[in-house]
Amino acid sequence: MELSDYATHSVKVSGRAIMATLNNETRERRETGTLGKLMVLLDMVAYADGPLRFTDIAAASGQPRGTLHRQLVHLVEEGLLELDADGRYSTGLRLLELASRSWARNELRLVAERYLRELQDLTGETVHLGVIRGASVIYLDKVEGRQPVRMYSQIGNASPIYCTGVGKAALSLLPDDRIDALLTEVTFQRFTPATHTHETLLAEIGEIRRNGVAFDREEHEVGIRCVAAPISSENLSFVGGISVTGPAYRLTMERLEEWAEPIRQTANRISTGIRIGLGPRP
Amino acid sequence: MELSDYATHSVKVSGRAIMATLNNETRERRETGTLGKLMVLLDMVAYADGPLRFTDIAAASGQPRGTLHRQLVHLVEEGLLELDADGRYSTGLRLLELASRSWARNELRLVAERYLRELQDLTGETVHLGVIRGASVIYLDKVEGRQPVRMYSQIGNASPIYCTGVGKAALSLLPDDRIDALLTEVTFQRFTPATHTHETLLAEIGEIRRNGVAFDREEHEVGIRCVAAPISSENLSFVGGISVTGPAYRLTMERLEEWAEPIRQTANRISTGIRIGLGPRP
DNA sequence: AAATAAGGTTCCAAATAATGGAACAATCGG
DNA sequence: CCGATTGTTCCATTATTTGGAACCTTATTT
Numbered sequence: 001m002e003l004s005d006y007a008t009h010s011v012k013v014s015g016r017a018i019m020a021t022l023n024n025e026t027r028e029r030r031e032t033g034t035l036g037k038l039m040v041l042l043d044m045v046a047y048a049d050g051p052l053r054f055t056d057i058a059a060a061s062g063q064p065r066g067t068l069h070r071q072l073v074h075l076v077e078e079g080l081l082e083l084d085a086d087g088r089y090s091t092g093l094r095l096l097e098l099a100s101r102s103w104a105r106n107e108l109r110l111v112a113e114r115y116l117r118e119l120q121d122l123t124g125e126t127v128h129l130g131v132i133r134g135a136s137v138i139y140l141d142k143v144e145g146r147q148p149v150r151m152y153s154q155i156g157n158a159s160p161i162y163c164t165g166v167g168k169a170a171l172s173l174l175p176d177d178r179i180d181a182l183l184t185e186v187t188f189q190r191f192t193p194a195t196h197t198h199e200t201l202l203a204e205i206g207e208i209r210r211n212g213v214a215f216d217r218e219e220h221e222v223g224i225r226c227v228a229a230p231i232s233s234e235n236l237s238f239v240g241g242i243s244v245t246g247p248a249y250r251l252t253m254e255r256l257e258e259w260a261e262p263i264r265q266t267a268n269r270i271s272t273g274i275r276i277g278l279g280p281r282p
Numbered sequence: 283m284e285l286s287d288y289a290t291h292s293v294k295v296s297g298r299a300i301m302a303t304l305n306n307e308t309r310e311r312r313e314t315g316t317l318g319k320l321m322v323l324l325d326m327v328a329y330a331d332g333p334l335r336f337t338d339i340a341a342a343s344g345q346p347r348g349t350l351h352r353q354l355v356h357l358v359e360e361g362l363l364e365l366d367a368d369g370r371y372s373t374g375l376r377l378l379e380l381a382s383r384s385w386a387r388n389e390l391r392l393v394a395e396r397y398l399r400e401l402q403d404l405t406g407e408t409v410h411l412g413v414i415r416g417a418s419v420i421y422l423d424k425v426e427g428r429q430p431v432r433m434y435s436q437i438g439n440a441s442p443i444y445c446t447g448v449g450k451a452a453l454s455l456l457p458d459d460r461i462d463a464l465l466t467e468v469t470f471q472r473f474t475p476a477t478h479t480h481e482t483l484l485a486e487i488g489e490i491r492r493n494g495v496a497f498d499r500e501e502h503e504v505g506i507r508c509v510a511a512p513i514s515s516e517n518l519s520f521v522g523g524i525s526v527t528g529p530a531y532r533l534t535m536e537r538l539e540e541w542a543e544p545i546r547q548t549a550n551r552i553s554t555g556i557r558i559g560l561g562p563r564p
Numbered sequence: 565a566a567a568t569a570a571g572g573t574t575c576c577a578a579a580t581a582a583t584g585g586a587a588c589a590a591t592c593g594g
Numbered sequence: 595c596c597g598a599t600t601g602t603t604c605c606a607t608t609a610t611t612t613g614g615a616a617c618c619t620t621a622t623t624t
Contacts, residue, residue, distance in 0.1 A: 032356040033610060034316040034582070039360050046383045054601065064584045069602065071582090074314040078321050079415070085519050087601085091384035093413065093420050093438075099381030100438025101328045102373035131375065133361070138375050156375075156382025237367050315581055316611070337571065346613045351573065353611090369572085 041071060042080055042091070051088035099156065108231075108240070109140050111273040115266045116143045116242065123244050123259055125251065128154065130166035131240035135186045137167040140240075159220070162188060163195050165228030166241035169214040169267075172205050173230045173239050179205065194219045213260045215253070216243075223248050227256045229267035234275050242267055320353060324362055324373070333370035381438065390513075390522070391422050393555040397548045398425045398524065405526050405541055407533065410436065412448035413522035417468045419449040422522075441502070444483050445473055447510030448523035451496040451549075454487050455512045455521050461487065476501045495542045496523075497535070505530050509538045511549035516557050524549055 032039070044060060045052055058068050072089065075081040079094030103109065112129050119127045120143040129141040136158040161167035161182070171179055179202075188197050194217050196204065208214045216226040228243035244259055245251075314321070326342060327334055340350050354371065357363040361376030385391065394411050401409045402425040411423040418440040443449035443464070453461055461484075470479050476499050478486065490496045498508040510525035526541055527533075 032359045035320055035356045035360055037582090038317055042380065046380050050387065051389075055599090058600095065601075066585075066603080067583055074317045077314045078317055085515065085517060090387070090389075091380065093384075093415055093422075095377060095381040095384050096422070096438040097415075097420055097440055098324065098328050098373065099377040102375075102377050103438075105332070105372070107333075107372075133375055133379075138379055140375075140378070156378040156385075158379055233367065235367060319611095335571090340571095347572075348574080348614075349612055 038071060038075060041068075041075060045081060045089050046091050051084065051086075051090040053088050057089065103140075103155070106140060108238075108270075108274060112141065112231075112242070112270045115270050115273075116141060119242070119244060119263065119266050120144075122262055125244050125246040128166060128243045128245060129240070130159075130164070130170075130243070131238060132161060132167065132170045133158070135161050135182050137161055137164050137170070137240075139166075160186070160189065162186060162201050163191055163216070163220040165214050165216040165226040165243040165245070168201070168204065168208060168216070169228040169230040169241035169243070170232075170239040171201075172208040172214065173232050173236060191220050192218055192222045211260070212264045214241075215256055216245075217253070218248060225251045225253075225256060227259050227263055229260075229263045231267050231271050231274070233271075242270065320357060323350075323353060323357060327363060327371050328373050328377075333366065333368075333372040335370050339371065385422075385437070388422060390520075390552075390556060394423065394513075394524070394552045397552050397555075398423060401524070401526060401545065401548050402426075404544055407526050407528040410448060410525045410527060411522070412441075412446070412452075412525070413520055414443060414449065414452045415440070417443050417464050419443055419446050419452070419522075421448075442468070442471070444468060444470060445477050445498070445502040447496050447498040447508040447525040447527070450483070450486065450490060450498070451510040451512040451523035451525075452514075452521040453483075454490040454496065455514050455518060473502050474500055474504045493542070494546045497538055498525075498527075499535070500530060507533045507535075507538060509541050509545055511542075511545045513549050513553050513556070515553075524552065 041057065041061060044057060048056075054068070054072070057072070058065055061068060063071070072081065072083075076083050076089075076092070079092040081089050082092045083089055108131065109129065116127045116129055127143045128139055130137040130139045132138075137160075139154050139157050139159070142154045159167070161171060171182070174182070183198060183201075186198075188195070188201075196219060204214075212229060214228045214230075216224070216228070218225060224245060225248045226243045226245040228241045230239060230241045232239040242263065244256075244263060323339065323343060326339060330338075336350070336354070339354070340347055343350060345353070354363065354365075358365050358371075358374070361374040363371050364374045365371055390413065391411065398409045398411055409425045410421055412419040412421045414420075419442075421436045421439050421441070424436045441449070443453060453464075456464070465480060465483075468480075470477070470483075478501060486496075494511060496510045496512075498506070498510070500507060506527060507530045508525045508527040510523045512521060512523045514521040524545065526538075526545060
């Protein structure tokens with residue numbers, strides 16, 4: 001009942017749209033056959049507001065019941081979905097298990113680890129590492145201060161590219177045509193009075209390119225500011241960034257300016273580390 | 283080169299074996315068609331020691347090159363795998379993204395959250411929440427002390443059932459025939475001098491049933507002890523547990539005994555919370 | 565520099581798996 | 595107890611996957 005509108009829309013938008021891989025000149029060819037169909041279901045369940053019943057999924061996916069049934073059985077057998085006693089589907093622990101492996105071995109994360117910590121020590125604020133995927137930033141790691149933390153919370157999270165420090169910093173590395181291509185897919189949602197529009201974002205990109213750092217001036221959330229600097233592989237096969245984030249009352253713009261230089265330096269070190277293939281032991 | 287032996291074996295063992303769902307009397311029917319084949323590949327990459335090249339995967343999977351090629355393309359298109367500039371495959375960020383959603387919404391975790399924190403406050407030590415999947419314990423959450431933490435590290439991690447407090451506690455809830463069924467799949471690896479064998483484990487299960495708590499007396503790692511208590515849904519459709527873990531020098535057996543009662547109580551509250559469907563707002 | 569090998573990719577007829585309509589259970593509400 | 599709703603199974607049809615072979619492309623050898 002209250003689950004009846006997990007929005008076919010937002011599923012597609014937040015879930016699948018992210019799929020758009022960055023270096024994909026020839027878009028529109030996600031012919032992944034059987035797997036593609038299953039992933040749509042997985043997305044739907046993952047991005048729903050709560051567990052979904054068979055009927056809900058049937059309605060939203062438009063698949064005939066017989067087909068859907070077998071698909072769900074397969075997903076459950078593989079542990080990608082779970083079916084509880086009340087007949088409701090939610091995502092399976094298998095995902096967590098696979099992601100945990102994936103995360104633990106991620107090369108960028110391993111290289112960046114110690115630098116993030118250094119930045120945290122220097123600033124005392126929360127440090128993030130993120131990567132661009134499609135028109136979103138996905139956070140790969142986070143080092144918080146002394147607080148008792150909800151660490152995982154941000155990791156793996158996907159945020160819009162246009163109102164995060166990491167997103168803007170990363171964008172600034174891309175050639176204009178790629179930026180344009182990316183931004184056509186984006187709908188600019190106004191999170192705060194300071195959130196960018198397409199035009200103001202493009203204007204700021206120029207500035208970011210000159211400075212080598214991007215600021216988030218409460219553009220995503222009121223009361224939250226950050227400084228970020230870009231990271232990339234040599235051929236831009238991936239781009240991302242690191243940022244220092246905190247409450248506006250503590251992070252005045254003056255203070256953020258002070259941190260610009262160390263952030264830029266750290267980002268450069270990470271980029272270099274990636275390029276020369278520094279393993280987990282730099 | 284150095285990747286040539288990512289062990290077809292350990293892939294199957296650590297990866298797929300975990301799939302064995304608990305309440306599956308009629309095993310041996312993992313007919314998941316296309317999806318199953320792709321998951322084997324995903325597992326292989328996820329459980330390898332590093333990125334794999336096409337040829338490595340081809341050799342290990344035994345698939346003809348043409349077939350394998352298309353399968354990998356599909357996995358990459360869906361973001362489940364990533365192909366770097368050197369032609370090496372590793373797991374994709376899509377997994378992290380999905381798992382992050384999954385984790386954030388997990389009902390058990392949401393119910394348990396505040397209780398874990400309470401236990402952390404009481405003991406000052408690290409508290410874990412885990413669930414049984416096949417013959418492994420998968421950690422769902424972790425609350426650490428004041429240290430600057432590597433939070434994610436343990437979450438999603440799969441550990442053997444027979445040498446973890448949570449695993450043993452959870453086992454103790456199951457009827458003997460199900461325990462037997464589970465343990466036939468298990469090879470008892472000797473991690474420390476105190477690690478259980480099949481026989482000693484069964485012996486301890488009786489004791490755990492009487493006490494309602496399980497101890498890990500340096501059975502998985504020398505110098506690490508823990509107390510754990512079991513959690514379950516009404517019909518045992520899932521079983522798991524919570525534990526308090528720490529260094530042996532601080533966690534004497536006397537101290538662990540003192541915590542037995544609070545842990546038992548907390549575990550009971552969580553079980554009740556689950557059963558009456560307490561949402562995230564208890 | 566040419567020849568050879570190894571690593572990847574594309575093609576296509578044959579084999580296999582997915583599809584979806586319909587018939588069949590099970591559960592629910594009155 | 596009936597009718598409605600929800601979930602499951604069956605099976606001929608349709609679509610996808612398969613795998614061998616031919617084909618590129620890059621390293622390696624002579």
